[in-house]
Amino acid sequence: MVEVEGNLSPVLGSSLVRLDGMRLKQLQSEKVYTAIDQLSRLSADTVHLRTPLTSCERLVQSDNVLYLSWEYDEEKDVSRLLGYLKVGRKKLFLYDRQMVTYEGEFLSLLDFYVHFHYQRKGIGRALFDMMLKNERVLPYQVALDNPTVTLLAFMGKTYDLTEPIWQNTNFVVFNQLFESVSKDEDKAPEGWRRPSTPRHIGNGATNTRWLEHAISGHQSKGQQTGSPVDADTSTEGTLANRAQAARLRKSHILSSKPLW
Numbered sequence: 128m129v130e131v132e133g134n135l136s137p138v139l140g141s142s143l144v145r146l147d148g149m150r151l152k153q154l155q156s157e158k159v160y161t162a163i164d165q166l167s168r169l170s171a172d173t174v175h176l177r178t179p180l181t182s183c184e185r186l187v188q189s190d191n192v193l194y195l196s197w198e199y200d201e202e203k204d205v206s207r208l209l210g211y212l213k214v215g216r217k218k219l220f221l222y223d224r225q226m227v228t229y230e231g232e233f234l235s236l237l238d239f240y241v242h243f244h245y246q247r248k249g250i251g252r253a254l255f256d257m258m259l260k261n262e263r264v265l266p267y268q269v270a271l272d273n274p275t276v277t278l279l280a281f282m283g284k285t286y287d288l289t290e291p292i293w294q295n296t297n298f299v300v301f302n303q304l305f306e307s308v309s310k311d312e313d314k315a316p317e318g319w320r321r322p323s324t325p326r327h328i329g330n331g332a333t334n335t336r337w338l339e340h341a342i343s344g345h346q347s348k349g350q351q352t353g354s355p356v357d358a359d360t361s362t363e364g365t366l367a368n369r370a371q372a373a374r375l376r377k378s379h380i381l382s383s384k385p386l387w
Contacts, residue, residue: 128207128242129165131158134199135206143257146193151186163195166208170240174275180238181213191215191237192262194254210241212254214262219270221294223305234262235270235298239278252285267303274299 138156146154154160160183167181186193196209217235222228241251259266266286271278274291279299282288290302 128209128244129162129169131162131206131208133204133206135159135197136199139195139197142196142198143253144195144197145257145261146186146195148187148189148191151183151193162208163193163211166211166240166242167238169242170211170238173240181211186213189215192258194258194261196241196250196254209245210250210254211238212236212240212251212258213238214258214269217270217272217298219294219296219298221270221298221300221304222292224292224302227305229305233270233300234264234268235272236274236278237272251281255285267301267307271299273297 138154138159151160163181163183164179167179170181171177171179181193185191191213192215193211193213195211197206198209199206213236214234215237216232218230218232219235220228220230221233239251239254241254255266259269266282267288271282271291274282279291282291282301288301288303291299292302293299
């Protein structure tokens, strides 16, 4: 936590406050700016980052929004900043479990921190619920930027989101996000595009089949000839396979066409 002398109620208002760039400018309070930056430094230290993910200067220059929790101690005449979360909209390419590609602008959780002295007291839940209400989204519609194990456990316990799907970009979304999209609609949901299937690589000569699990050394069938081939389990072969898979994913994304 970060302590600031005096009562911040005239500056911040309620104990849970939404701060976008415009609101931060209007505060005109250096001690609040400094306290928020100090709290973000504590957040960075928790996950061993050299540079904080959040600062007032960057918030003012972006469309990101900060939700802040604080309290006032009348006996000591100090205000304490207890935690915050930061969200912003990001354009993402996402895969579901069937490796169907989706493209859209998603509300993303970019930073989330509650001081350890105040954890397990409902502050994180209060911040998240306030964010959901103000941003008008459901829990499974929020993408998580490189979440910690603690955050994933929080989402599972608090919102029953227990099926995270990691993306190549280190974002995490939940299976319910894709289940909420009807594939039979004539129009895409707002902000969404879904590429057509089956998808093709390069000039479209070869259909792509993605395997969710691969067994080392197991015989697989060649895609065009149907003949069995042995997997290369050497170090060089593994690295080559990974490089080829990365090239295929990139080519697949670039060659995908909207379904709608």
